[in-house]
Amino acid sequence: MVLVIDGAGRIGAPGAPRSIDVILHSAFDLLAVVTATIVFYFLPLLPPSSVGQPWRLHPSYVSFAALGMMAGALAAGTANLLLSGFGEIGKSVIGGLAGAILAIELLKRRLGVTGSTGLRFAAPLAAAIAVGRVGCFFAGMDDRTYGTPTSLPWGHDFGDGIRRHPVQLYEAIAMLVFLVAFTVLLRRRNRIAARA
Numbered sequence: 049m050v051l052v053i054d055g056a057g058r059i060g061a062p063g064a065p066r067s068i069d070v071i072l073h074s075a076f077d078l079l080a081v082v083t084a085t086i087v088f089y090f091l092p093l094l095p096p097s098s099v100g101q102p103w104r105l106h107p108s109y110v111s112f113a114a115l116g117m118m119a120g121a122l123a124a125g126t127a128n129l130l131l132s133g134f135g136e137i138g139k140s141v142i143g144g145l146a147g148a149i150l151a152i153e154l155l156k157r158r159l160g161v162t163g164s165t166g167l168r169f170a171a172p173l174a175a176a177i178a179v180g181r182v183g184c185f186f187a188g189m190d191d192r193t194y195g196t197p198t199s200l201p202w203g204h205d206f207g208d209g210i211r212r213h214p215v216q217l218y219e220a221i222a223m224l225v226f227l228v229a230f231t232v233l234l235r236r237r238n239r240i241a242a243r244a
Contacts, residue, residue: 069190070190072187075183077183080176080179080183083175084175086175087175087227088169088171091231091234102152102166102168105161116150116151120144120145121140121141122137122138123147124146125138138192141180152166171227171234174224174227175227178219179220181219182216185204189207191216194206194214195212197212200213
């Protein structure tokens with residue numbers, strides 16, 4: 049096996065991700081799930097209606113959402129990589145969100161439910177994305193979610209010698225700002241935030 053030192057001083061096989069990057073990314077994926085669970089259980093509870101607790105609508109509600117999320121994340125992420133010239137399996141947050149929404153909307157249609165049921169998941173999702181995208185930042189070039197080149201002082205070299213926008217951190221910050229604002233509005237019983 050040939051080992052090389054890349055532009056960031058990392059040692060490894062050419063084009064292969066460092067095991068520490070994979071471990072860090074996986075650790076942040078797990079931390080994202082834990083964070084979402086904590087936010088889910090400790091944010092102020094919505095009124096105890098079936099809309100405020102949508103899993104009461106049907107025993108399979110959460111299973112439908114989870115399966116839709118996984119299918120959407122893998123389908124969109126892999127398709128995106130294939131279109132970009134990479135023959136790899138990928139994951140997409142947007143694809144996962146779209147897949148979960150599609151699965152739940154199909155279930156709701158079958159049950160005759162017309163109202164929104166996703167409010168309870170907005171804050172946990174934002175928290176999970178914020179933490180998960182930090183993991184993507186640590187994964188560097190191997191995650192394939194790095195930004196375009198920049199000369200701005202906060203540009204980051206992900207290992208190829210080019211300073212790039214840390215778009216992963218931009219998204220993490222945006223999700224944290226949303227989470228704080230959404231939580232404040234929920235605590236104040238703001239009609240827009242708490243609209244079901």
